[in-house]
Amino acid sequence: MADEDDIILSELSDDELVLQMHDDLYDGLKEEIEDGVRILLDRGWTPYDVLTKALVAGMTIVGADFRDGILFVPEVLLAANAMKGGMAILKPLLAETGAPRVGKMVIGTVKGDIHDIGKNLVGMMMEGAGFEVVDLGINNPVEKYIEALQTEGADILGMSALLTTTMPYMKVVIDTMKEKGMRDDYIVIVGGAPLNEEFGKAIGADAYCRDAAVAVQTAKDLVARKHNQGVKA
Ligand code: B1M
Numbered sequence: 001m002a003d004e005d006d007i008i009l010s011e012l013s014d015d016e017l018v019l020q021m022h023d024d025l026y027d028g029l030k031e032e033i034e035d036g037v038r039i040l041l042d043r044g045w046t047p048y049d050v051l052t053k054a055l056v057a058g059m060t061i062v063g064a065d066f067r068d069g070i071l072f073v074p075e076v077l078l079a080a081n082a083m084k085g086g087m088a089i090l091k092p093l094l095a096e097t098g099a100p101r102v103g104k105m106v107i108g109t110v111k112g113d114i115h116d117i118g119k120n121l122v123g124m125m126m127e128g129a130g131f132e133v134v135d136l137g138i139n140n141p142v143e144k145y146i147e148a149l150q151t152e153g154a155d156i157l158g159m160s161a162l163l164t165t166t167m168p169y170m171k172v173v174i175d176t177m178k179e180k181g182m183r184d185d186y187i188v189i190v191g192g193a194p195l196n197e198e199f200g201k202a203i204g205a206d207a208y209c210r211d212a213a214v215a216v217q218t219a220k221d222l223v224a225r226k227h228n229q230g231v232k233a
Contacts, residue, residue: 009035014043018054025058026065028078030085037086047093048213051121055086059117063193080117087120094128101130103223106148107158108136110169115162118192118212122158125212126219131156142169142176149186155226156219159205161192171203178204187222191215 009032012020017036024032033055040050062079065071071079105126109119116138123133134152136144149157157177161167170190177183183204190200191209200208206222209215 010039014040014045018057021054022058022061025055025079025082026062026071028075028082030078030082033082033086034089037089041089041093047090051087051090051094055083055090056121059083083117084120087117087124091124091127094124096128101132102220103155104132104134104152105156105158105219106134106136106145106152106154107160108140108145108148109138109160109162110166110173111139111141112169113161113163113166114138115160115192118162119158119160122160122191122209122212122215125216126158129216129220131216131219142173145173146176146180146182149182154186155223156187156189158215158219159188159190161190162194164194167192167194167199168203170205174204187219187226189215189218189222 007020009017009020017039021033021036024036036054037050040054041047059079062071062076066076105123107119107123107126109116119138120135123135127133134148134154136148145157145159148154157173159170159173161170174183174188177186177188187207188205189207189209190203190205191211195208197208207218209218
Protein backbone atom coordinates (compact mmCIF):
# COMPACT_ATOMS: atom_id res chain seq x y z
CA MET A 1 0.00 0.00 0.00
CA ALA A 2 1.25 3.47 -0.84
CA ASP A 3 2.48 5.52 2.09
CA GLU A 4 0.30 8.58 2.62
CA ASP A 5 3.36 10.75 1.91
CA ASP A 6 3.90 9.08 -1.47
CA ILE A 7 3.41 11.51 -4.29
CA ILE A 8 1.65 10.26 -7.39
CA LEU A 9 3.32 12.26 -10.13
CA SER A 10 0.50 11.76 -12.61
CA GLU A 11 -1.98 13.37 -10.21
CA LEU A 12 -0.04 16.64 -9.97
CA SER A 13 -0.87 19.68 -12.10
CA ASP A 14 1.77 20.69 -14.66
CA ASP A 15 3.21 23.40 -12.40
CA GLU A 16 3.29 21.10 -9.38
CA LEU A 17 4.88 18.34 -11.41
CA VAL A 18 7.63 20.62 -12.70
CA LEU A 19 8.41 21.76 -9.14
CA GLN A 20 8.37 18.13 -7.98
CA MET A 21 10.79 17.26 -10.80
CA HIS A 22 13.14 20.01 -9.63
CA ASP A 23 13.06 18.37 -6.17
CA ASP A 24 13.52 14.88 -7.63
CA LEU A 25 16.45 16.04 -9.74
CA TYR A 26 17.96 17.62 -6.64
CA ASP A 27 17.56 14.27 -4.87
CA GLY A 28 19.01 12.36 -7.82
CA LEU A 29 15.87 10.26 -8.36
CA LYS A 30 16.39 9.01 -11.90
CA GLU A 31 13.24 6.88 -12.23
CA GLU A 32 11.02 9.69 -10.97
CA ILE A 33 12.63 12.09 -13.45
CA GLU A 34 12.05 9.64 -16.28
CA ASP A 35 8.41 9.23 -15.21
CA GLY A 36 7.96 13.00 -14.98
CA VAL A 37 9.38 13.49 -18.47
CA ARG A 38 6.99 10.87 -19.90
CA ILE A 39 3.99 12.42 -18.14
CA LEU A 40 4.74 15.92 -19.45
CA LEU A 41 5.23 14.56 -22.97
CA ASP A 42 1.91 12.67 -22.69
CA ARG A 43 0.27 15.93 -21.68
CA GLY A 44 1.43 17.49 -24.93
CA TRP A 45 4.52 19.37 -23.73
CA THR A 46 7.16 19.84 -26.41
CA PRO A 47 10.45 18.00 -25.78
CA TYR A 48 12.21 21.38 -25.74
CA ASP A 49 9.94 22.73 -22.98
CA VAL A 50 10.40 19.60 -20.89
CA LEU A 51 14.15 19.92 -21.33
CA THR A 52 14.43 23.59 -20.43
CA LYS A 53 11.64 24.06 -17.86
CA ALA A 54 11.86 20.76 -15.97
CA LEU A 55 15.44 19.52 -16.42
CA VAL A 56 17.74 22.47 -17.11
CA ALA A 57 15.91 24.71 -14.62
CA GLY A 58 16.21 21.96 -12.00
CA MET A 59 19.91 21.60 -12.67
CA THR A 60 20.37 25.34 -12.14
CA ILE A 61 19.12 24.92 -8.57
CA VAL A 62 21.55 22.03 -8.05
CA GLY A 63 24.34 24.24 -9.44
CA ALA A 64 23.59 27.07 -7.01
CA ASP A 65 23.65 24.76 -3.98
CA PHE A 66 26.82 23.06 -5.23
CA ARG A 67 28.44 26.48 -5.49
CA ASP A 68 27.29 27.40 -1.99
CA GLY A 69 28.64 24.21 -0.44
CA ILE A 70 25.19 22.78 0.36
CA LEU A 71 25.56 19.90 -2.13
CA PHE A 72 28.73 17.92 -2.76
CA VAL A 73 30.15 15.93 -5.67
CA PRO A 74 28.40 12.59 -4.93
CA GLU A 75 24.98 14.27 -4.73
CA VAL A 76 25.62 16.30 -7.85
CA LEU A 77 26.68 13.14 -9.68
CA LEU A 78 23.34 11.55 -8.76
CA ALA A 79 21.51 14.65 -9.99
CA ALA A 80 23.51 14.52 -13.24
CA ASN A 81 22.63 10.85 -13.64
CA ALA A 82 18.93 11.60 -13.15
CA MET A 83 19.17 14.44 -15.66
CA LYS A 84 20.79 12.11 -18.19
CA GLY A 85 17.92 9.63 -17.72
CA GLY A 86 15.45 12.33 -18.68
CA MET A 87 17.61 13.53 -21.57
CA ALA A 88 17.83 10.00 -22.99
CA ILE A 89 14.04 9.96 -23.40
CA LEU A 90 14.04 13.37 -25.06
CA LYS A 91 17.01 12.78 -27.37
CA PRO A 92 15.21 10.84 -30.14
CA LEU A 93 12.29 13.27 -30.00
CA LEU A 94 14.52 16.30 -30.37
CA ALA A 95 16.30 14.62 -33.27
CA GLU A 96 13.02 13.71 -34.97
CA THR A 97 12.43 16.92 -36.87
CA GLY A 98 13.18 15.40 -40.27
CA ALA A 99 15.27 18.45 -41.09
CA PRO A 100 17.67 17.97 -44.01
CA ARG A 101 21.38 17.58 -43.13
CA VAL A 102 22.81 21.07 -42.88
CA GLY A 103 26.38 20.37 -41.80
CA LYS A 104 28.63 18.26 -39.63
CA MET A 105 29.95 19.18 -36.20
CA VAL A 106 32.66 17.63 -34.08
CA ILE A 107 31.98 18.43 -30.42
CA GLY A 108 33.79 17.65 -27.20
CA THR A 109 34.56 18.91 -23.71
CA VAL A 110 38.14 20.17 -23.41
CA LYS A 111 41.09 18.53 -21.70
CA GLY A 112 40.90 18.42 -17.90
CA ASP A 113 37.13 18.84 -17.88
CA ILE A 114 34.62 16.05 -17.36
CA HIS A 115 31.37 18.06 -17.43
CA ASP A 116 29.27 16.76 -20.29
CA ILE A 117 25.61 17.57 -19.72
CA GLY A 118 25.65 20.93 -21.52
CA LYS A 119 27.77 19.49 -24.31
CA ASN A 120 25.34 16.58 -24.71
CA LEU A 121 22.46 19.02 -24.82
CA VAL A 122 24.11 21.03 -27.56
CA GLY A 123 24.77 17.83 -29.52
CA MET A 124 21.15 16.72 -29.15
CA MET A 125 19.76 20.06 -30.26
CA MET A 126 22.15 20.24 -33.20
CA GLU A 127 21.04 16.78 -34.32
CA GLY A 128 17.44 17.90 -33.95
CA ALA A 129 18.18 20.82 -36.25
CA GLY A 130 19.62 18.54 -38.95
CA PHE A 131 23.34 18.61 -38.17
CA GLU A 132 25.38 15.44 -38.11
CA VAL A 133 27.19 15.33 -34.78
CA VAL A 134 30.38 13.50 -33.88
CA ASP A 135 30.68 13.51 -30.09
CA LEU A 136 34.22 13.12 -28.77
CA GLY A 137 33.09 12.98 -25.15
CA ILE A 138 35.04 14.61 -22.34
CA ASN A 139 38.66 15.49 -21.51
CA ASN A 140 39.81 16.01 -25.09
CA PRO A 141 43.41 16.94 -25.91
CA VAL A 142 44.05 19.09 -28.96
CA GLU A 143 45.24 16.10 -31.03
CA LYS A 144 41.86 14.41 -30.66
CA TYR A 145 39.98 17.45 -31.97
CA ILE A 146 42.35 17.91 -34.91
CA GLU A 147 42.25 14.27 -35.90
CA ALA A 148 38.45 14.14 -35.73
CA LEU A 149 38.04 17.32 -37.77
CA GLN A 150 40.26 15.93 -40.49
CA THR A 151 38.92 12.39 -40.61
CA GLU A 152 35.26 13.35 -40.29
CA GLY A 153 35.31 16.13 -42.88
CA ALA A 154 33.43 18.34 -40.42
CA ASP A 155 32.27 21.92 -40.99
CA ILE A 156 32.15 22.95 -37.35
CA LEU A 157 34.23 22.44 -34.23
CA GLY A 158 32.29 22.81 -30.97
CA MET A 159 34.15 22.99 -27.67
CA SER A 160 32.62 23.02 -24.21
CA ALA A 161 34.26 23.95 -20.89
CA LEU A 162 32.67 24.38 -17.48
CA LEU A 163 35.69 25.30 -15.41
CA THR A 164 37.63 28.55 -15.33
CA THR A 165 40.75 26.39 -15.21
CA THR A 166 39.92 24.48 -18.41
CA MET A 167 38.43 27.19 -20.61
CA PRO A 168 41.87 28.59 -21.62
CA TYR A 169 42.53 25.23 -23.29
CA MET A 170 40.15 26.27 -26.06
CA LYS A 171 42.77 28.80 -27.13
CA VAL A 172 45.38 26.04 -27.27
CA VAL A 173 43.17 24.16 -29.73
CA ILE A 174 42.47 27.22 -31.89
CA ASP A 175 46.14 28.28 -31.88
CA THR A 176 47.17 24.78 -32.94
CA MET A 177 44.63 24.91 -35.78
CA LYS A 178 46.21 28.21 -36.87
CA GLU A 179 49.72 26.75 -36.72
CA LYS A 180 48.59 23.89 -38.93
CA GLY A 181 47.01 26.30 -41.40
CA MET A 182 43.57 24.76 -40.92
CA ARG A 183 41.81 27.34 -38.74
CA ASP A 184 39.92 28.98 -41.61
CA ASP A 185 38.63 25.66 -42.89
CA TYR A 186 36.28 25.31 -39.92
CA ILE A 187 33.68 27.25 -37.99
CA VAL A 188 34.61 27.22 -34.32
CA ILE A 189 31.92 27.72 -31.69
CA VAL A 190 32.49 27.60 -27.95
CA GLY A 191 30.26 27.47 -24.89
CA GLY A 192 30.01 26.66 -21.21
CA ALA A 193 28.89 28.45 -18.07
CA PRO A 194 32.08 30.43 -17.26
CA LEU A 195 32.58 31.73 -20.84
CA ASN A 196 31.30 34.93 -22.36
CA GLU A 197 31.28 36.79 -25.67
CA GLU A 198 34.49 38.64 -24.90
CA PHE A 199 36.34 35.41 -24.11
CA GLY A 200 35.11 33.85 -27.34
CA LYS A 201 36.50 36.78 -29.33
CA ALA A 202 39.77 36.87 -27.39
CA ILE A 203 40.61 33.24 -28.15
CA GLY A 204 39.70 33.55 -31.84
CA ALA A 205 36.48 31.51 -31.93
CA ASP A 206 33.84 32.39 -34.52
CA ALA A 207 31.19 32.57 -31.84
CA TYR A 208 30.45 32.11 -28.16
CA CYS A 209 27.04 30.52 -27.61
CA ARG A 210 25.17 31.11 -24.38
CA ASP A 211 23.04 27.96 -24.65
CA ALA A 212 22.13 25.08 -26.92
CA ALA A 213 19.40 26.98 -28.76
CA VAL A 214 21.80 29.83 -29.51
CA ALA A 215 24.40 27.28 -30.63
CA VAL A 216 21.96 25.84 -33.17
CA GLN A 217 20.96 29.23 -34.57
CA THR A 218 24.57 30.44 -34.66
CA ALA A 219 25.76 27.29 -36.41
CA LYS A 220 23.01 27.59 -39.00
CA ASP A 221 23.86 31.25 -39.66
CA LEU A 222 27.59 30.62 -39.90
CA VAL A 223 27.20 27.60 -42.19
CA ALA A 224 24.88 29.60 -44.48
CA ARG A 225 27.37 32.48 -44.54
CA LYS A 226 30.23 30.10 -45.35
CA HIS A 227 28.26 28.52 -48.20
CA ASN A 228 27.40 31.96 -49.60
CA GLN A 229 31.05 32.97 -49.53
CA GLY A 230 31.87 29.71 -51.31
CA VAL A 231 29.40 30.53 -54.08
CA LYS A 232 30.87 34.02 -54.59
CA ALA A 233 34.49 32.81 -54.66
CO1 B1M B 1 31.11 20.72 -11.50
N1 B1M B 1 31.50 22.62 -11.32
N2 B1M B 1 32.86 20.30 -10.77
N3 B1M B 1 30.51 18.89 -11.53
N4 B1M B 1 29.40 21.36 -11.83
C1 B1M B 1 30.51 23.55 -11.86
C2 B1M B 1 30.81 23.87 -13.32
C3 B1M B 1 30.67 24.81 -10.90
C4 B1M B 1 30.27 26.14 -11.54
C5 B1M B 1 29.90 24.53 -9.60
C6 B1M B 1 29.97 25.68 -8.64
O1 B1M B 1 30.93 25.83 -7.93
N5 B1M B 1 28.91 26.46 -8.65
C7 B1M B 1 32.19 24.72 -10.55
C8 B1M B 1 33.12 25.48 -11.50
C9 B1M B 1 33.71 26.73 -10.86
C10 B1M B 1 34.57 27.44 -11.85
O2 B1M B 1 35.47 26.91 -12.43
N6 B1M B 1 34.24 28.69 -12.04
C11 B1M B 1 32.42 23.23 -10.59
C12 B1M B 1 33.50 22.56 -9.95
C13 B1M B 1 34.41 23.43 -9.10
C14 B1M B 1 33.72 21.18 -10.10
C15 B1M B 1 34.86 20.36 -9.51
C16 B1M B 1 36.25 21.00 -9.56
C17 B1M B 1 34.42 20.00 -8.08
C18 B1M B 1 35.43 19.24 -7.26
O3 B1M B 1 35.86 18.18 -7.61
N7 B1M B 1 35.79 19.85 -6.17
C19 B1M B 1 34.81 19.05 -10.37
C20 B1M B 1 35.69 19.18 -11.65
C21 B1M B 1 35.80 17.90 -12.42
C22 B1M B 1 36.47 18.13 -13.75
O4 B1M B 1 35.83 18.46 -14.72
N8 B1M B 1 37.79 17.95 -13.80
C23 B1M B 1 33.37 19.04 -10.73
C24 B1M B 1 32.65 17.86 -10.93
C25 B1M B 1 31.29 17.82 -11.24
C26 B1M B 1 30.48 16.53 -11.31
C27 B1M B 1 31.28 15.34 -11.84
C28 B1M B 1 30.01 16.22 -9.91
C29 B1M B 1 29.24 16.97 -12.17
C30 B1M B 1 29.44 16.74 -13.67
C31 B1M B 1 28.63 15.57 -14.18
C32 B1M B 1 28.58 15.56 -15.68
O5 B1M B 1 28.65 16.56 -16.38
N9 B1M B 1 28.44 14.37 -16.19
C33 B1M B 1 29.27 18.48 -11.94
C34 B1M B 1 28.16 19.31 -12.21
C35 B1M B 1 26.87 18.61 -12.62
C36 B1M B 1 28.23 20.73 -12.10
C37 B1M B 1 27.09 21.76 -12.15
C38 B1M B 1 26.34 21.67 -10.82
C39 B1M B 1 26.09 21.65 -13.26
C40 B1M B 1 26.69 21.64 -14.67
C41 B1M B 1 25.60 21.25 -15.61
O6 B1M B 1 25.52 20.13 -16.05
N10 B1M B 1 24.68 22.22 -15.87
C42 B1M B 1 27.91 23.12 -12.33
C43 B1M B 1 27.21 24.32 -11.75
C44 B1M B 1 26.63 25.20 -12.83
O7 B1M B 1 27.01 25.17 -13.99
N11 B1M B 1 25.74 26.06 -12.44
C45 B1M B 1 29.25 22.73 -11.89
C46 B1M B 1 23.51 21.99 -16.74
C47 B1M B 1 23.93 22.20 -18.18
C48 B1M B 1 22.71 22.05 -19.08
O8 B1M B 1 24.42 23.51 -18.29
O9 B1M B 1 26.79 22.72 -18.78
O10 B1M B 1 26.28 25.20 -18.42
P1 B1M B 1 25.87 23.87 -18.91
O11 B1M B 1 25.54 23.97 -20.47
C49 B1M B 1 24.75 25.05 -20.97
C50 B1M B 1 25.57 26.26 -21.46
O12 B1M B 1 26.74 26.48 -20.72
C51 B1M B 1 25.78 25.97 -22.91
O13 B1M B 1 24.62 25.24 -23.29
C52 B1M B 1 24.05 24.55 -22.17
C53 B1M B 1 22.58 24.92 -22.00
O14 B1M B 1 21.83 24.86 -23.13
N12 B1M B 1 26.93 25.20 -23.37
C54 B1M B 1 27.34 25.31 -24.66
C55 B1M B 1 27.71 24.29 -22.76
N13 B1M B 1 28.62 23.82 -23.60
C56 B1M B 1 28.41 24.42 -24.78
C57 B1M B 1 29.07 24.30 -26.01
C58 B1M B 1 28.61 25.07 -27.07
C59 B1M B 1 27.55 25.96 -26.92
C60 B1M B 1 26.90 26.09 -25.72
O15 B1M B 1 29.15 25.02 -28.29
C61 B1M B 1 30.08 24.04 -28.60
